[in-house]
Structure formats: structure tokens, C-alpha cells
Amino acid sequence: MNTSSLSNAALILEDGNIFFGKQIGISGETFGEIVFNTSMTGYQEIITDPSYSNQIITFTYPHIGNVGVNKNDCESNIVYANGIIIRDLSIVSSNYRSEGSLLTYLKKKKIIGISDIDTRKLTKIIRISGSQLGCIIAHKKIKISKTLQKLKQLSHSKKIDLVQIVSTKTQYTLNNKNFKINNIPTIKNIKKKSKTRIVVYDFGVKQNILKILINQKCHITVVPAQTSAKEAMKLLPNGIFLSNGPGDPRPCYYAINAIKSFLKINIPIFGICLGHQLLALANGAQITKMRFGHHGGNHPVKELCSNKVMITSQNHNFTVNPIDLPKSIEITHISLFDKSIQGLRIKDKNAFSFQGHPESSPGPHDALSLFENFITLVKSCNYNIANKGEKCQNVPI
Numbered sequence: 001m002n003t004s005s006l007s008n009a010a011l012i013l014e015d016g017n018i019f020f021g022k023q024i025g026i027s028g029e030t031f032g033e034i035v036f037n038t039s040m041t042g043y044q045e046i047i048t049d050p051s052y053s054n055q056i057i058t059f060t061y062p063h064i065g066n067v068g069v070n071k072n073d074c075e076s077n078i079v080y081a082n083g084i085i086i087r088d089l090s091i092v093s094s095n096y097r098s099e100g101s102l103l104t105y106l107k108k109k110k111i112i113g114i115s116d117i118d119t120r121k122l123t124k125i126i127r128i129s130g131s132q133l134g135c136i137i138a139h140k141k142i143k144i145s146k147t148l149q150k151l152k153q154l155s156h157s158k159k160i161d162l163v164q165i166v167s168t169k170t171q172y173t174l175n176n177k178n179f180k181i182n183n184i185p186t187i188k189n190i191k192k193k194s195k196t197r198i199v200v201y202d203f204g205v206k207q208n209i210l211k212i213l214i215n216q217k218c219h220i221t222v223v224p225a226q227t228s229a230k231e232a233m234k235l236l237p238n239g240i241f242l243s244n245g246p247g248d249p250r251p252c253y254y255a256i257n258a259i260k261s262f263l264k265i266n267i268p269i270f271g272i273c274l275g276h277q278l279l280a281l282a283n284g285a286q287i288t289k290m291r292f293g294h295h296g297g298n299h300p301v302k303e304l305c306s307n308k309v310m311i312t313s314q315n316h317n318f319t320v321n322p323i324d325l326p327k328s329i330e331i332t333h334i335s336l337f338d339k340s341i342q343g344l345r346i347k348d349k350n351a352f353s354f355q356g357h358p359e360s361s362p363g364p365h366d367a368l369s370l371f372e373n374f375i376t377l378v379k380s381c382n383y384n385i386a387n388k389g390e391k392c393q394n395v396p397i
């Protein structure tokens, strides 16, 4: 198909809408679920967040690339997003921390993107129709009917468990030598005496979560998503952290089983985003897909016990269904945008979770105190802490 001389790329949506624009990144074709992110800053953290695996991100903020890219702002070494869609790519990277341009970075990471399209119009389409699949074609041979056919096939294909793809394949430990820890908000009220042993379930964990835990003097062991509770308990953890991650949490039966075991022995648990959804599933709640999800840095969330409102960073397409919520679950936070569940606590257990991103990166730090709550809970439970002369003992699971 012949497009205008300025266009060398197209975005084709499942519903037949087509946008012509300019290729950014490498040439080729890429498919994925189109989501829009409303953050005004933090494009590098967003594209490297493993939770965006298999998705194509539209940035509603019109100028992307202004501050370039740098090593420290990556949420992983891989760009997990399947593609990016922007209005204007900045040709100048103007920031003292910049180590290169976004364009060069996209090419290096072999990412396909499109610029110079009406992202406001695209966002309105997604808001009305709900999430849909799309394809960026970044070469001259744009074959619309063939692409539409492939999009139809994809929308009917079996959903894959993305967590197993992005999770670490091997267990590893971390300390503060592993990170150049700067720009990490410090939580003030934590006593930094003894190391707290945390097992982090990596469902697609963001680096900033690990940095914050390490900054709180935690000794961290990151384990693959499929690690059984028995294996994890051999590490004598004082607490379990359930990370964020991509896709639908419902196929992650292995993690749901492990969480059920952790709940039985009542070890402290904190879950973020996908981790929150898995904790809910382990307690018998239902998960549903949202119309177009929450992706942005300005989502108001109310803590129900205090009526305090915090502005939070969010990135999710699924949510805990409030209908027929099991009695064991207490809702602790709700979204002031759509009243969806944003936080929960398991009654009579040392387990709680948050749907948004208290680690931010990018986004506001209002919910950071949830990490403080976790560390305080872990310290007060003394799980796997030996008294003088005793050895740590695990409760058999």
C-alpha cells in the first residue's frame, strides 16, 4: 500500500483503525496488546518494566526522549514492551544524567516503534473500545488485510503464562554492592541494625523494588516464580515478597499453591501488583480483566482506615473482583478513579498487598511507607529468628 511520503510505518488496530507515522527503532513488525500510559516522565523505567511484556505502550505525554536514557533508570536489562507508540520523539537528549538518546537505545534493544501519530485519538479509541490488539509495521510493505487477519487469529489464541518467560531461571542473592543506589527514597523510621532475610518471588520484579529492600538492610534471595514453598523455606526467610509481573495471574497455579502454604504457616507476606492479585487468588478471590487498565503516575488511592489519599503509580490490566470476595480478605485501599480494589489484608494472617506501585519508578513516592509496614511486620513476627543458643527452625509445610 502506498502511504504519504512522510510515513514509513503504520499502526493497525484489531478493530480496523489505522494510523500512519514514522518508524522509530528497528524495522519490522510487532504485535501486542495496546495500552496507554499517562505518566509525564519515566519512559525508560516504563519500557523496561517486565510487567509490560507482550504489550505495546502508547505514551499520552507528547514529548518522549527529552532526557535521553541512562543505565540507572532501567527496571531490567531487557526492554520487555513489544513496541512503543509516541507523538513526538525528541531529537535532543537534555539531562545531566543522560548517557545516550532514546532512539539509539531502541535500536540497540531491537525495539520497533512508531512516532508522529495522533496518540490522543488512539487513546480515546482504546478508552471507548477497551483493550485491543494492534500491530506496528515499520517498513514500506504495509499489508493491511493480512495484518488484520493475523490480529484476529492472535485474539483467539491461547493465552500464555508470561511470568515463566520473564522470571529468573536461577536463584540469586543481592546486597548493596550489586547496585549503584542513588535516587532511592530512604524510609526513615526503620532501625538498620540486623539484616532481615527476604525471599523475593520474581514474577518479573522491577529493580527499584530490590533497591528499596536492599536499602532497608534486607538480605535478599530472589527465586524463580516456580519455587515451591518448601524450597523457599529452606532459605530461612523472615518474610516473603511477591513481585509485580506481566499478564494474567490466573495461570500461575504454582505460585498460588506456594502462597497457600505460606499462609498456612503465617510467615509475613507482602505482594505488589501481580503479587497482590496472586495473594487474592490464593485466598479464593476472583480476578477479572479491566476495560483498559490503569497505567500512569497520578492515580489517587484511598486508605480506608485513615481516609488518607495518596497519589500512586499504577500499571495493571487485571483487578481483584469485589463481588463474592472471601470473608478472609479485608479491603484496605480503593481507587478514587473507579473504586477498584487497591489494597488488601488477609484477616488473622501476616499478609497484605497493594495493587499499585509503592516503589514508583516512575511516579510519586506517597505509598512508599508500605515497604516500611512490611519490614516492621517482619521484625515484629520474628519468623525464623533464633533465640540465643537456638537454631532457626522451620515449621514443616
Ligand SMILES: NC(=O)CC[C@H](N)C(=O)O
Pocket: 051, 243, 244, 245, 246, 247, 248, 249, 272, 273, 274, 275, 315, 316, 317, 318, 319
Ligand atoms: N504491574 C503488574 O504487576 C501487572 C499485573 C498484571 N499483569 C496486570 O496487568 O494486572
